[in-house]
């Protein structure tokens with residue numbers, strides 16, 4: 001591959017004499033992981049991030065399954081782990097709860113300091129040999145025919161055309177690169193969840209669990225309490241845009257959720273974050289000639305749990321490996337890069353599709369129906385709590401509820 005810089009950057013600019021094979025846009029979990037594996041695979045890799053600090057501002061509940069760190073060879077470290085999650089509780093509206101081990105399907109989990117976590121991932125990318133430029137934005141795609149051949153970059157008010165045979169778009173759920181390439185379509189308002197979270201200090205509660213609350217306290221979504229210390233918790237909720245009159249309504253839901261729980265209401269806010277989460281199906285195509293979409297940009301957030309870090313890490317790794325392979329072979333065609341699309345689909349697509357249908361079914365249930373389901377499962381005292389055993393109970397006790405979950409063959 002030829003690596004050229006089209007325009008002439010000023011002497012001393014970070015783009016002077018730059019040559020690269022892989023350009024990664026966005027230094028979140030997907031981008032830093034993609035850059036790390038692309039560089040480790042021998043590709044000259046540049047990671048650009050528009051913000052001036054990787055990892056901030058944090059827009060995250062900060063909970064993560066343990067096995068996902070293993071998937072990207074990352075050792076859990078006190079440098080970014082705030083607290084371990086041994087088990088999760090899922091609450092129905094009347095306070096009945098079920099306890100499941102771990103977090104979001106993983107055996108164990110962590111609440112991380114997300115800013116430090118993202119920086120740890122960027123350091124891994126740097127250790128593997130990737131070059132990182134902050135305060136640098138992608139403004140547009142460079143194309144030759146139907147192939148992406150680079151990105152127009154902006155740094156401190158100056159723009160350059162940076163060419164690379166493989167570009168990885170890891171620019172988050174509102175991915176501009178995906179849109180510019182025509183690979184993402186507009187989201188339905190029911191598939192876009194507006195989230196608000198406050199970190200509260202001086203709170204009291206059962207800090208051994210991560211808690212999820214279903215029902216009309218967060219209609220169509222859920223509320224969460226993730227503990228970062230014995231007396232500090234991330235308390236947040238998400239509601240689909242289709243259920244909101246205006247965005248300020250999320251704040252009213254969160255205030256009411258906290259006010260109803262004295263252990264949380266006594267806390268003082270130390271941080272507030274707002275952001276969006278997609279609960280759609282993944283993009284139909286995540287690879288074309290010269291371009292891969294990874295993480296939220298490929299809409300890989302789990303539509304049921306809203307957890308996105310894990311799939312960002314895995315898809316980032318797969319994208320970085322596929323990019324390095326394409327560079328080594330001198331083939332960044334759509335056909336060659338489609339191996340990336342197939343790789344993440346074989347690992348994730350079935351679960352994402354099933355979780356999407358469960359999410360759609362849950363959105364149709366009112367509080368009374370959710371309570372009935374939880375009562376039936378709690379009374380059956382299933383140990384262990386497995387999907388087949390839960391389904392057996394629901395078939396016998398609440399068949400009318402199961403019928404709401406269309407397409408799942410319950």
Ligand code: FAD
Nearest residue numbers: 026028029030050060061062063138172275295296308309
């Ligand atoms: P991001 O982390 O969004 O990173 C994208 C990066 O690209 C950003 O740094 C951005 O600045 C940069 N960028 C964008 N455009 C450009 C451009 N043009 N040029 C250069 N850089 C650009 N997931 C979990 O697993 N657990 C949770 O507890 C959890 N809680 C959440 C709570 C909230 C309130 C929200 C909003 C989300 C939550 N998520 C959670 C989802 C999770 O944060 C995302 O799924 C995850 O960050 C996706 O990683 P990513 O690398 O794909 O994208």
